Amino acid sequence: MAKKECFLSLEKAKEIAAEFPTPLHVYDEGGIKANAQRLNAAFSWNKGYKEYFAVKANPNPEILKILKKEGCGADCSSYTELLLADALGFKGDEIMFSSNETADKEFVLARELGAIINLDDITHIEFLKRACRANGFPKKICLRFNPGGDFVINNLIMGSPSTAKYGLTRAQLSEAVKTLKALGVKEFGLHSFLASNTTGNSYYPALAKLMFKTVAELEAEAGVKFVFVNLSGGVGIAYREDQEAPDIREVAKGVQAAYAEVFGKNDSVAVYTELGRFMLAPYGGLLTKVIHFKHIYREYAGVDACAAHLMRPAIYGAYHHITVLGKENEANGTVYDIVGSLCENSDKFAENRPLPALDYGDLLFIHDAGAHGHSMGYNYNGKLRSAEVLMQEDGNLKLIRRAETEKDYFATVADIYPELGKLK
Numbered sequence: 502m503a504k505k506e507c508f509l510s511l512e513k514a515k516e517i518a519a520e521f522p523t524p525l526h527v528y529d530e531g532g533i534k535a536n537a538q539r540l541n542a543a544f545s546w547n548k549g550y551k552e553y554f555a556v557k558a559n560p561n562p563e564i565l566k567i568l569k570k571e572g573c574g575a576d577c578s579s580y581t582e583l584l585l586a587d588a589l590g591f592k593g594d595e596i597m598f599s600s601n602e603t604a605d606k607e608f609v610l611a612r613e614l615g616a617i618i619n620l621d622d623i624t625h626i627e628f629l630k631r632a633c634r635a636n637g638f639p640k641k642i643c644l645r646f647n648p649g650g651d652f653v654i655n656n657l658i659m660g661s662p663s664t665a666k667y668g669l670t671r672a673q674l675s676e677a678v679k680t681l682k683a684l685g686v687k688e689f690g691l692h693s694f695l696a697s698n699t700t701g702n703s704y705y706p707a708l709a710k711l712m713f714k715t716v717a718e719l720e721a722e723a724g725v726k727f728v729f730v731n732l733s734g735g736v737g738i739a740y741r742e743d744q745e746a747p748d749i750r751e752v753a754k755g756v757q758a759a760y761a762e763v764f765g766k767n768d769s770v771a772v773y774t775e776l777g778r779f780m781l782a783p784y785g786g787l788l789t790k791v792i793h794f795k796h797i798y799r800e801y802a803g804v805d806a807c808a809a810h811l812m813r814p815a816i817y818g819a820y821h822h823i824t825v826l827g828k829e830n831e832a833n834g835t836v837y838d839i840v841g842s843l844c845e846n847s848d849k850f851a852e853n854r855p856l857p858a859l860d861y862g863d864l865l866f867i868h869d870a871g872a873h874g875h876s877m878g879y880n881y882n883g884k885l886r887s888a889e890v891l892m893q894e895d896g897n898l899k900l901i902r903r904a905e906t907e908k909d910y911f912a913t914v915a916d917i918y919p920e921l922g923k924l925k
């Protein structure tokens with residue numbers, strides 16, 4: 502239950518808006534680093550612990566470099582993400598390939614790079630055999646577990662694995678382990694992702710207990726060695742002021758207790774995570790300017806960003822807190838819909854949101870856009886994706902992705918339609 506603080510002052514935001522026109526995504530380097538360090542410290546009881554940052558949450562090269570320096574690996578799920586991780590120097594075991602509905606060429610590249618391959622289905626073993634003809638079948642492999650049913654903690658349904666497309670059933674795990682052992686696999690990992698954006702501290706500990714037990718069973722059944730358990734993503738953040746953010750130290754302690762309960766003094770199983778939202782969401786914001794007002798059945802304030810820059814409110818009705826920079830201490834005396842310009846009525850960053858009275862040119866900071874923000878951007882209505890700017894630890898600004906131009910938008914048709922290739 503904390504007031505949401507903005508890492509940008511009005512002065513800094515004005516400086517940014519003067520140099521790189523709005524809308525744009527801004528990230529806080531110091532915040533990203535400190536959070537990664539807290540996470541690593543919380544799990545330091547486990548000697549093999551590693552966070553594989555979920556690249557889909559924020560594939561900006563600079564962000565990945567910052568996290569790499571903090572000891573993180575990269576969790577990739579597509580061919581392009583693999584190329585990106587490789588180009589930025591993530592090597593071999595530092596890449597987790599957690600894909601689903603995987604195309605052959607993706608398995609081929611993952612194997613070529615020596616990434617840890619996380620199999621989403623038992624039938625993929627055959628596909629992987631084919632894809633590994635050049636580089637041999639991997640000696641280490643991970644399996645994604647879907648226990649089915651509902652995932653319930655303290656009588657609360659956290660997720661519904663039975664309706665999720667991911668993973669192998671418990672029975673399939675036993676069969677897959679036997680098959681893979683016969684194919685020469687020496688080291689196994691278990692992965693599972695059962696609930697998204699969880700609040701409170703109990704999700705990872707409950708998941709970990711289920712996974713540790715499953716690992717112990719599989720080892721006993723098949724006489725194989727599991728070298729890691731990958732708890733994947735799902736630890737959430739407080740998007741709302743009245744939500745409690747998970748306390749990562751408590752989360753990690755809960756996992757430690759589950760570990761001791763199942764494995765006792767055996768400390769040979771590494772714990773991995775693939776957090777995306779937790780790593781980045783609070784440390785990025787969408788900076789946008791108020792450009793229109795409209796007084797009809799509701800009060801509308803129009804901004805220069807739209808759902809193409811931050812899609813979560815439009816597709817999930819997700820809440821994103823908004824700070825009116827420079828008016829942090831004013832009363833929220835007016836109720837607005839904050840809207841973008843898409844020809845879609847869902848293009849609203851906020852509905853019926855009490856805010857300080859707005860003026861033309863006010864700069865709004867839309868919070869928690871650092872994960873699943875710019876990365877979900879798209880080009881509907883001919884909208885162009887925005888720039889990304891890093892506020893470095895010393896306060897200096899660094900452009901880490903330029904804004905798209907019309908030329909970028911037409912690039913995929915320019916060779917076919919010369920009249921579009923001539924546009925500047």
Ligand SMILES: *Cc1c(COP(=O)(O)O)cnc(C)c1O
Pocket residue numbers: 555557558576599694697698733734735736775776777778779872
């Ligand atoms: C999306 C995803 C993550 C990250 O999830 P967050 O909720 O952002 O932590 C991790 N692993 C896999 C396989 C994913 O698909």
